[in-house]
Amino acid sequence: MDIQKKPLKILHTSDIHLGAYDKKSGRFSNEKKMLQEAHFIKIIDLGIEHDVDAFLIPGDLFDNARVDNETLELFANQIKRLGVPTIVSPGNHDHVGPGSVYDRIDLFAIADNLFVMRNESGEPIIIDELSLKIWGKAHTEELPDFRPFSNPPERAYDGWYICMGHGHYIHPNALQRHSFHISCKEILELNCDYVALGHWEQFTRVEGGDKAVAAYSGAPESLAYESGIGGRVLIVNLHPQNGVTLSAVSINGEPVINHKDIPYLYADKEYEYTAN
Numbered sequence: 001m002d003i004q005k006k007p008l009k010i011l012h013t014s015d016i017h018l019g020a021y022d023k024k025s026g027r028f029s030n031e032k033k034m035l036q037e038a039h040f041i042k043i044i045d046l047g048i049e050h051d052v053d054a055f056l057i058p059g060d061l062f063d064n065a066r067v068d069n070e071t072l073e074l075f076a077n078q079i080k081r082l083g084v085p086t087i088v089s090p091g092n093h094d095h096v097g098p099g100s101v102y103d104r105i106d107l108f109a110i111a112d113n114l115f116v117m118r119n120e121s122g123e124p125i126i127i128d129e130l131s132l133k134i135w136g137k138a139h140t141e142e143l144p145d146f147r148p149f150s151n152p153p154e155r156a157y158d159g160w161y162i163c164m165g166h167g168h169y170i171h172p173n174a175l176q177r178h179s180f181h182i183s184c185k186e187i188l189e190l191n192c193d194y195v196a197l198g199h200w201e202q203f204t205r206v207e208g209g210d211k212a213v214a215a216y217s218g219a220p221e222s223l224a225y226e227s228g229i230g231g232r233v234l235i236v237n238l239h240p241q242n243g244v245t246l247s248a249v250s251i252n253g254e255p256v257i258n259h260k261d262i263p264y265l266y267a268d269k270e271y272e273y274t275a276n
């Protein structure tokens, strides 16, 4: 089948930690809760304003499995309002194991454009009308050895191919005791066009070989927002001729940071040969 790539715009954010200040969190703060929800609504506003074709959330969308039902409903209603395919690859805070936050209420009855990955070995999603295939794994519990991009499938798709993962990219100064390792070699082996990363609060591009652009969106909010290293989402532009370019868009009206000005991390080359 002949699949034509067309220009797409994708909204990428992660580590939102919705519900972090809900009643059962132990950090209850009505003021912070209201601010966090306002920021999430702002993200959806940005998605609508930029007329995005899809929304990707690679993990830690929710802070924990005890968030208020109202928080879950707010999320689903905002996804419905955005109205484009929205894909979540759950992280360590919002994994899909027993008692998962995603099983609390029927989010999908509210937002039928929402898809949550469930498979720890990975699963593909194909959105025919966008000529877009997305692949990623779900965290199913807090397993330090979990590797978001180990044993990837063949690309086997002529349209756009995006991979999603929630983990820790290994750069020269990385602490390797951290969990959920992601290496440059693994990104290269995905053979995809864009790698949407989550787990870090700092937005940054990372080295992934010459095939793919790979980036953490950083956290749009919360502690990252307060410390000044977050507060942005990524708009990913996929263009058949021009390739993949990013814009880091502020949720607070600060100037857009263009692709070349987004921080870039090189890989730890040694790691490729010493770790399994």
Ligand SMILES: [Mn+2]
Pocket (backbone or CB within 6 Å): 059, 060, 091, 092, 093, 166, 198, 199
């Ligand atoms: Mn995380």
